[in-house]
Amino acid sequence: MDTIIFDVDDTLYDQAQSFHKTVRKLFEEPFTDKEIDFLYKASRKYSEILFDKSENGEISQFEWQTGRIIAACKDFNIPIDTEKAAIFHETYVAEQNNITLFPEVEELLNVLYKEGKQLGILTNGEEKHQKMKIKQLCLSRWFSAEKTFISGTIGHAKPKREVFDYIEEKMNLDSSETVYIGDNFEKDIIGAKQAGWQAIWMNHRKKDLPENAFYKPDKEVHSAKELLNLFVK
CATH class of the missing domain: 3.40.50.1000 (HAD superfamily/HAD-like)
Structure with a gap:
């Protein structure tokens, strides 16, 4: 080639490393690495779906950024609101500096x-x-x-x-x-x-x-x- x-x-x-660190920082629950991996995979699934909607102008960029972790947490009955989802996104982005x-x-x-x-x-x-x-x-x-x-x-x-x-x-x-x-x-x-x-x-x-x-x-x-x-x- x-x-x-x-x-x-x-x-x-x-990409999962930044996600793991963000979950450990923001959630008090004693998640195992395997449980965080499941949450990460769900988040990526919803991220792809919502990214396409954002690209098509159906939702805002903020709704994509917060919606993916909200939807993933919902799958595992983990409580999270939009405010915490926004903090999650900000922390995740900061972790990606490493x-x-x-x-x-x-x-x-x-x-x-x-x-x-x-x-x-x-x-x-x-x-x-x-x-x-x-x-x-x-x-x-x-x-x-x-x-x-x-x-x-x-x-x-x-x-x-x-x-x-x-x-x-x-x-x-x-x-x-x-x-x-x-x-x-x-x-x-x-x-x-x-x-x-x-x-x-x-x-x-x-x-x-x-x-x-x-x-x-x-x-x-x-x-x-x-x-x-x-x-x-």
């Missing part, structure tokens, strides 16, 4: 950069928030600003075909020589495959492939180490 484009959240780093790359991802990026591969980023989210995470992860070491794409800046979000077409034009890509790496099957794998790109599913949460899925990843890995081993023999 000539061009490798990466998702950011839960692909380059472990995120770090998976060590194997850092090694992979160094290898690809030295090999002269064209590298890019495509991430869904609000521009300021995503730029904060990109800066914290020091991604400018491998990705130029011109090859860093955020849905909130572009005006289209994954899995819409428009966002992939936009990047193809900006980076002058050959779709047959481009691979996208992401953790979200619906947003990342389907989005890339329908654009004619190859796709690697960074499925470290070990989710099941949706039944009767029309599109399938070209490769599936379950850890950052497996991802590294795909490129480094």
Whole structure:
């Protein structure tokens, strides 16, 4: 592959760590790590649903940010109101100022950069928030600003075909020589495959492939180490 484009959240780093720390700070209940993992997965599910509604103008950004934890807590009968949900979001964002790359991802990026591969980023989210995470992860070491794409800046979000077409034009890509790496099957794998790109599913949460899925990843890995081993023999 000539061009490798990466998702950011839960692909380059472990997004659950910030969530765990936020829950420990704000809830008095003695949750186990496993219980927080279940809450995290529910929160991510609702985040994807509400993000799409926010993108379509059906709800506000605030309703997306607070609604995902409110809905997740409701699933587990954990009391939370809008005020606490807003504090949860603020704390979660603050915790993301401490995120770090998976060590194997850092090694992979160094290898690809030295090999002269064209590298890019495509991430869904609000521009300021995503730029904060990109800066914290020091991604400018491998990705130029011109090859860093955020849905909130572009005006289209994954899995819409428009966002992939936009990047193809900006980076002058050959779709047959481009691979996208992401953790979200619906947003990342389907989005890339329908654009004619190859796709690697960074499925470290070990989710099941949706039944009767029309599109399938070209490769599936379950850890950052497996991802590294795909490129480094």
